[in-house]
Amino acid sequence: MKVKVVSHILEANDRIAAENRKLFKESGIYVINLMSAPGAGKTSLIEKTIQELASKVKMGVIEGDIAGSDDARRIANLHIPVVQINTGGACHLDANMISEVLDALPLKELDLLIIENVGNLVCPAEFKVGEDIKVMLLSIAEGDDKPLKYPLMFEESSALVLNKMDLLPYTNANIEKIRKNSLSLNPKLKIFEVSCRTGEGMGKWVKWLQSLIK
């Protein structure tokens, strides 16, 4: 019974996600669903990406949070179109939430839309929102045991951005273990090592991102 309900919700979500995707394609916009645990640095990655790319690529952002609008204010300070969604308790964005805010963005003027999901390493991976690809962040301060404990997000993502590399000397995290276990779940996963704080590694990430956008 419980399973049935969940499956209906997922089917309805997939239908709306397909509609969003169609609208994005018609508008010529590439869409990334950015996911991570709380505090891994999603907003910081978006800020750094804007600083590197905004002169070449027209970007927009949708911010998803349970409550608050701090993240949207951070993006708006960089003069990028942004909408904040407050899920009011829900632990992930779904396709309908995205559909409802699209009117607030100048879609036809944008090349790249980054959708920052709610900070959660589990549920966001289950709900398509109409994206071209999913990208996940992992802070190396979270430890090296995450791939095998939260496999779905690693399996669903096209790229894994390992953030806070500047903290590596002060942790016990083993980057090779993260790489090996992530690739065992998803052999095609692109892995980037960055520090949004120091700017380390941003070049490769931004170059890859540019290669995706026509």
Place this chain on the structure above:
Amino acid sequence: MKVKVVSHILEANDRIAAENRKLFKESGIYVINLMSAPGAGKTSLIEKTIQELASKVKMGVIEGDIAGSDDARRIANLHIPVVQINTGGACHLDANMISEVLDALPLKELDLLIIENVGNLVCPAEFKVGEDIKVMLLSIAEGDDKPLKYPLMFEESSALVLNKMDLLPYTNANIEKIRKNSLSLNPKLKIFEVSCRTGEGMGKWVKWLQSLIK
């Protein structure tokens, strides 16, 4: 319709949680539901607590993970009764999952049971499992903006353990901001500053824990 289903699930969960609670009380066991985002250090806190307390307090542990049994092995290495629950995708423990594994623990011999929830700063706070209190961990590497973005867990918890204090000099996190915003959500919240890596601050935490157990 969606809301109705959720409310039925929560009502059924609360009923089973109350049964668990009754069983815990009859067995004279104090139960903590330990929650945090992935990688904040729940298992490390349990390990350190066992090292400090196991000679005085008979402890047992239930480990909740989507997949894997690394955490249970870490606890078993310390010769403490432990059961691993794999939720197989579900992003939180519920009362029924706990009910189903209680036979595997020597409840009448235990004084303290720590239930380590799935790493998730959102959903675990919604589901009682039969605990006396909820305790949450926050890694200071997650930043200082979490209380206002994930308010429910801060509101539901009796104590907040700020972990990885040894990383503070290498982050931008403002401890006073975390304290102020946490207490604005929950004025009775007890706050502990610790580093499970260095052992800093464990004394106060363990002393408080002991004061809860008759």
